[in-house]
Amino acid sequence: MTSLMKNPLVVGSGVLALVGAGVYAYQLMFGLGVTGMNNSTSWGLYLTCFMFFVGLSAGGLIVASSASIFGIKKYKAVALPAVILSLTCICCAGVCVLVDLGGIQRIWRMVTGLNFMSPLAWDMIVITCYLVINLLYLYFMCSKKADPAKVAVVSRFALPVAILVHSVTAWIFGLEVAREAWHTAILAPIFVASALDSGLALLVLALFGLRSRGVFQTADELITSLAGLLCTCIAVDAYFIGCEILTTAYNGTEGGMAVIDTLLFGGTAPFFWFEVICGLAVPFCLLVFAKNRRNMKVVGVASALVVAGVFCKRCWLMFTGFAVPNIVGANGITLGTTAAQAGGAADMWALMGVYAPTVPEVMLTVGIFALGVCAFTVLCQKLLRK
Amino acid sequence: MTRLAIGVNLRRCIGCNTCALACKMQNNVPDGMLWNRVLTEGCEQFDGAEGTYPHLTRTYLPLACQHCENPACERVCPTGATYKDDKGRVEIDYDKCIGCRMCMAACPYNARTFNWNEPVRATGAAYGDARVPERGRGVMEKCTLCKERTDEGEEPLCVRCCPADARVFGDLDDPNSAVSQLRRDGRAEVLLEEKGTRPQVFYVR
Numbered sequence: 001m002t003s004l005m006k007n008p009l010v011v012g013s014g015v016l017a018l019v020g021a022g023v024y025a026y027q028l029m030f031g032l033g034v035t036g037m038n039n040s041t042s043w044g045l046y047l048t049c050f051m052f053f054v055g056l057s058a059g060g061l062i063v064a065s066s067a068s069i070f071g072i073k074k075y076k077a078v079a080l081p082a083v084i085l086s087l088t089c090i091c092c093a094g095v096c097v098l099v100d101l102g103g104i105q106r107i108w109r110m111v112t113g114l115n116f117m118s119p120l121a122w123d124m125i126v127i128t129c130y131l132v133i134n135l136l137y138l139y140f141m142c143s144k145k146a147d148p149a150k151v152a153v154v155s156r157f158a159l160p161v162a163i164l165v166h167s168v169t170a171w172i173f174g175l176e177v178a179r180e181a182w183h184t185a186i187l188a189p190i191f192v193a194s195a196l197d198s199g200l201a202l203l204v205l206a207l208f209g210l211r212s213r214g215v216f217q218t219a220d221e222l223i224t225s226l227a228g229l230l231c232t233c234i235a236v237d238a239y240f241i242g243c244e245i246l247t248t249a250y251n252g253t254e255g256g257m258a259v260i261d262t263l264l265f266g267g268t269a270p271f272f273w274f275e276v277i278c279g280l281a282v283p284f285c286l287l288v289f290a291k292n293r294r295n296m297k298v299v300g301v302a303s304a305l306v307v308a309g310v311f312c313k314r315c316w317l318m319f320t321g322f323a324v325p326n327i328v329g330a331n332g333i334t335l336g337t338t339a340a341q342a343g344g345a346a347d348m349w350a351l352m353g354v355y356a357p358t359v360p361e362v363m364l365t366v367g368i369f370a371l372g373v374c375a376f377t378v379l380c381q382k383l384l385r386k
Numbered sequence: 387m388t389r390l391a392i393g394v395n396l397r398r399c400i401g402c403n404t405c406a407l408a409c410k411m412q413n414n415v416p417d418g419m420l421w422n423r424v425l426t427e428g429c430e431q432f433d434g435a436e437g438t439y440p441h442l443t444r445t446y447l448p449l450a451c452q453h454c455e456n457p458a459c460e461r462v463c464p465t466g467a468t469y470k471d472d473k474g475r476v477e478i479d480y481d482k483c484i485g486c487r488m489c490m491a492a493c494p495y496n497a498r499t500f501n502w503n504e505p506v507r508a509t510g511a512a513y514g515d516a517r518v519p520e521r522g523r524g525v526m527e528k529c530t531l532c533k534e535r536t537d538e539g540e541e542p543l544c545v546r547c548c549p550a551d552a553r554v555f556g557d558l559d560d561p562n563s564a565v566s567q568l569r570r571d572g573r574a575e576v577l578l579e580e581k582g583t584r585p586q587v588f589y590v591r
Contacts, residue, residue, distance in 0.1 A: 103525060330430050341418035
C-alpha cells in the first residue's frame, strides 16, 4: 500500500478521479443541465467516451483469448496485462453510461421492468456477462491453482462475447431509424474493427508504460508481432469506413448528402479528417513496413495516433447523427437547457444540432479516464509483480 | 380498438402559435421547451418565406408527437416507460423513466423534450390543468394527446383553441369520425413516411 501511495501516477490520477467524483455530486445536485447536452443533441461527451471505452476494452481480451483459442503461444505472455486493461476499460465504460443517466435513482427499473426489445437492455446484459468473464479470466490466471484448462474454457466464451459487446454498443446507435448517419448495417462491423485497432494500440502503449516503469517486461519481438496485427486491423477499419462513405454519398439522396456535408465539410469534419489522416493513413503507412515495426519508437507513435484517431471517430459518429434534424424549419427545436430557461425565446431554439461540452462535463470525463489509469496501475502492481 | 389522432389542415393554419401556447398552458410545460411548436417550412426565420421573389410561399407546420402506430421510441425504451396505450396514444410513465434518452435519439420528429434541469416557470407557479401530473428533473416528456382531457371525452386543448379550425381530433378506427373523413382526403399525408413509423397525426396540404 505504501509503495502505491508513493507512485506519482497513482496519486495524481487518484486525485483527478476524486475531483471527477466531486463534479458528479455537483451534477447530481443540479441535473444534467450542467452539461452541454440539449434537446437537439441529446447525447454528448459521456456516451462518446462510453463507445470509446467499450472499444478499448476489446483489444486486450481478444489478444488474451485468441492466445488460448488459436494456440498463439507468444501472446500468452501478455495475456495477464491484456485482461487487466480490458477489465479497467469496461468498468470505465459502465461509469460513462451511469453518469449520463438523468434519473439514476430509478435505475432499479432496469431490473424490474426490462424491455427486451431495447438495445440498451441488451447492452446491460452483454456488458454484465463481459465483466463476469473478465473477472473469471483474471481469477483463473492469478489464483494459486492457476489452471490452463479453465483459462481455455473461459477464453472460448470470452471471444464471442467480446465481439458481441461491441456489436450491441453499435446497435444502440445503428438501429435508430431516425438518424441517417447511424442507421447502417455496417455500423457493428465498423465498431468491431475500430475496437480491435484502438484496443490493440492501447495494449501496446500500456505494455510500453509497464516496461518503462519496470513492472512488466515485454520482448520487442512480441510488440513487433502485435504491431503487425494492428496494421491489419487499421486496414480493415479503413475499408469499412470507405464502404460506408461511398454508399452514403453515391446516390446523392437528400439525407445522405446532409450526412456527407456535415462529415466531410461541416461541424464534424475536423474529427473525420483527423481520423482518416492521422488515425488510419499515417499509422498504416508506418506499420506496413517490417523495418518500422521493429522500431519501438515508431510503433509507439503509430499506436498513440490510432487511439487518438478512434477517439475522433467516436466523436464524428456521435455528433453527425444529431447534426441535421429530419424536419428542418424555423425556429427549429426547443433546447430545454439552462440558457433556454433563463434567456427566453432568443436562447430557446436551434435550427440545427448544437453542442459544446461544458467545463464540469469535461472535468467529470477526465475523472473517468483518471480512474481508469489509477485502477490499471494499481491492479498491475498488485497482480503482475511476483 | 381506438386510435386517437389529430389531422392538421395546413391550408387553414395561419401560424398564430395558439396551439403551441394552449399546449403549454394545459400541460404545465416548463420554461425553455415546448411540446407543440409551429415551424415555418423551408426557411431560417419564423414567419419567413420559401423560394425566390416573386415566387414565394409560406407554410406553417405545427409539430408535436406524431403518436405513431409503430413508435420507434417505444421499442428502444429500456424500462418500458414509453408505451402505446389502449386508445392508441404514445404515453410516458414518468415513474419508470431513467433519463437515458434512447427515445430522444430514436424519434425522427424531435418531438421529445427532456428536463435537463429542475423545471422552472416564469410565473413562479404551476399554470397547468390540475389533472396533469408533475414531471421532475431527469425525466422525458412530450405531447400526451392531452391524455387527461381526452380520457374524459374532451378535445385536446390545441384542437379546442385553434382559431382557424385547422385541427381536427377523433378516432381513426371510427370511419365516420371527422378525423377519418379528413384522413381520406387525397391530400392527406404523414411526415417522414419512409421511416415506417406510421404516424397517427397527419397533415392536409
